[in-house]
Amino acid sequence: MVLQKLDSIVCSSLTAQGLPVHFYLPFLSYGIDCFRALEMDIMRNAPTVKLPVNSYGAVDLPCRVEDVIAVGVPVGGYVKNMPRRDTLNPLKNVDSTGAIVPYPDVCQIPYRSMFGWPYYSNGYLSITNERGEVTGGIYGYGGGSFKFSYQVFKDRNQIQLDDINVDHVMLKYMTSDPSSCGCDTMVDPRAALTVKNYIIWQYFLNNKKLMRAAPEFERHYISEALRLRGRMNPLSKEDVVMSLREYTQASIKS
Amino acid sequence: MTTLVKISEQCKLLAAGHYQTGQGPELAEIKLLTAQVINSLFKLEKISQIATEGDFNPSGLMIATYDNIEVQPYKDRSMATLPVYPISLPRGMGVWYVSPSDDLDNFFVPLISGMAGIVKTQSILNNYENRIAYELRGNALIFTVNLLDLQTPVKTIQAQELVSDVSALDDYDPLPIPPDMEEPVIEGVLKLLGVRKPTEQVNNPKDHG
Numbered sequence: 060m061v062l063q064k065l066d067s068i069v070c071s072s073l074t075a076q077g078l079p080v081h082f083y084l085p086f087l088s089y090g091i092d093c094f095r096a097l098e099m100d101i102m103r104n105a106p107t108v109k110l111p112v113n114s115y116g117a118v119d120l121p122c123r124v125e126d127v128i129a130v131g132v133p134v135g136g137y138v139k140n141m142p143r144r145d146t147l148n149p150l151k152n153v154d155s156t157g158a159i160v161p162y163p164d165v166c167q168i169p170y171r172s173m174f175g176w177p178y179y180s181n182g183y184l185s186i187t188n189e190r191g192e193v194t195g196g197i198y199g200y201g202g203g204s205f206k207f208s209y210q211v212f213k214d215r216n217q218i219q220l221d222d223i224n225v226d227h228v229m230l231k232y233m234t235s236d237p238s239s240c241g242c243d244t245m246v247d248p249r250a251a252l253t254v255k256n257y258i259i260w261q262y263f264l265n266n267k268k269l270m271r272a273a274p275e276f277e278r279h280y281i282s283e284a285l286r287l288r289g290r291m292n293p294l295s296k297e298d299v300v301m302s303l304r305e306y307t308q309a310s311i312k313s
Numbered sequence: 314m315t316t317l318v319k320i321s322e323q324c325k326l327l328a329a330g331h332y333q334t335g336q337g338p339e340l341a342e343i344k345l346l347t348a349q350v351i352n353s354l355f356k357l358e359k360i361s362q363i364a365t366e367g368d369f370n371p372s373g374l375m376i377a378t379y380d381n382i383e384v385q386p387y388k389d390r391s392m393a394t395l396p397v398y399p400i401s402l403p404r405g406m407g408v409w410y411v412s413p414s415d416d417l418d419n420f421f422v423p424l425i426s427g428m429a430g431i432v433k434t435q436s437i438l439n440n441y442e443n444r445i446a447y448e449l450r451g452n453a454l455i456f457t458v459n460l461l462d463l464q465t466p467v468k469t470i471q472a473q474e475l476v477s478d479v480s481a482l483d484d485y486d487p488l489p490i491p492p493d494m495e496e497p498v499i500e501g502v503l504k505l506l507g508v509r510k511p512t513e514q515v516n517n518p519k520d521h522g
Contacts, residue, residue, distance in 0.1 A: 066442035079369050081404040083422050084432070084446070091437050236436060243443055 062245035065090050065254070072258040085265070086258050093257035097250055098235035099125075101288050107231045109133070115151065115161045116220040118228055120211075126233040130209045130218055138229045147210040147219050249290045256280040315495055318484040321347055324502045338506060348479035350501035351490055356400045358494075359475065363403065371409065372491065377478040381414055381469045384460045391460045395452040399474045405449045407475050413460075414469040421456070421470075422446040429457055 069086045073079070078086075098104050105128050110118045120127075131140035151159045208221045209228075220228065246254060260276035263269045321343040328338060355375050362368050382393045399407025404425065411421045424432070424446045432446075433439050447454045460467035482488070490498065 064442065066444070069442070077368070077370060079406065080410060080420050081369075081406055081423050083444075084424060084428070084438075084441075087442060088435075088438055244437060 061248055063248045063251050065094060065244040065246055068246060068251050068254050069258065071251075072255050072262075075255070076259065076262065082262070086262065089258040089261040090254055091244070092261075093254045094244060094246060094250075095235035097253065097284075097287070099233065101284065101291055102247060102250060103233065104235070105231050105233055107138075107229055109227050110230050111227055112220060112225055115159045116222070117215070118218040118220065118230070120216050120218065121230075121232070123234045123236055124230075124232040125235060127211050127218065127230065128233055129229075129231040130220075131229045131231075132225050133227065133229055141220075141228075142208045144208040144210055144221070147208075147221060149210075149212050149215070149219075151215075250287055253280065253283045253287045256283045314487045314492070315490075316485050317344055317347060317479055317482055317488050320488060320495060320498060321502075324499055324506070327499070327503055328506050328508045343502060343506075344479070344484075346502045346505050347498060350498050350505065351479065351488075351494075352400055352476055354490075354494055354497055354501065355475065356402065359400075359402060359406075369406070371475055375475050375489075376409055376473050377476050377481070378471065378473050380471045382472055384456075384468055384470060386459060386461060387455060390458055391456045393454045393456075393470050393472070395454065395472055395474065397474055397476055397478050398452045399449070400476055402475065408449055408454070408472060409475050410473040411447060411454060412471055413467040414471045417471060420444070421454075424448045424457075426450060429455075 065087070069083060069090050072086055072090075073082055076082075108121060110121075112118055118130075129138075129140045130143075131138040148162060152162045154160045210219050210221075211217075212219055218228070218230070256276065256279045260273060260280045263276050264273040318340075321340055324343050324347065325338065325340060328343075359371060359375070362371075377397065379396050382395065384391050384393050386392075395408070399405075401407060405423050408423065411423070412419055422441050422444050426448050429446065429448055432441075441457070445460065446457045449455075454470075454472070460470075479488070
């Protein structure tokens, strides 16, 4: 995939404004701010990692995580995402020796766990498809599993799982710090003009003599950011057609 | 186009009548003053350019280039000493452009003095996008890394300074100033020599009785 260096966008902004290299550092600082904001709001760079689950069902978060998008378990070539819940106990359970141990299992309601997949299927009813999605048909039963869930505890820098019968989880997270390895910061070429407009807007905004013109450059930036949002929309004609076909079924005509 | 000797002799001639001996100042002294006045005018011109037009780009005549400046180790980084003190301009623009001698397009990033420590705490920014930055201290450039320890060591640098380095010129080399600056240079030198233009006297009939 073609990517553009942030350095080249900064140099392009300097050229556009006729400024010397003495403005490189502030321009780079503005560019990084914009890059981070775009990663959060529009670009949504979301890496996925496989993380081990410890003895009490918690997963340590990697240092680059800014927000958790999804937590799931690998099932063949698929990932089954867990629902998020907010009632897990944030305090760790310790035994008499001070070791951290899992809380005792109190969720013993069988009809609830029956709908969980793949670990709580009772084996008698075929209620899920090959990807573990509930297909319906069991009338009067609640759908989904309450047990198979997680909660993020930022103060512990951990994810606590409700079910500890898994060795690893797949974590999809958001980060805006992709170049912490000391490499060049690479920007999607579709976002290059947005970053450049942001840099120029900030240059005007932080210059006492030029700040009157800043609102005009702010408008340029906003319009370019909106255009970028349109460019980043992944929906295609095929997606729409497949979505319609997926939920169209033959039925008896009355 | 004038030369250093030509403009200095002009100043000497103009100043000669104002000295009691009629000799005027030494030519060497005037040459030195000429260089000082030129640098002062360059600074004035540059600052007024920035203030009024927001134009940061200097005339090529203002740029003096020094090549093969040796890089020396300095604590955990490296430094290079400029042969001429740069003129004082905002953002350290007296030093216009610095690059390795054998890679002129790969510029070093100028930092305001004391900025390196502030930037160091900021992720991504402290990488300078894989460039190397420097701070200006007096006539020394302190780099953020040791250039001699790089995978491809940089042993010498080229620096461009906004200064008219007359000392590097021969007496009969063309003086690197625009033609419209010649008169202000002469005026500036004469002013430094204490030569004043004769003031116009008002013809008052009372003075003649």
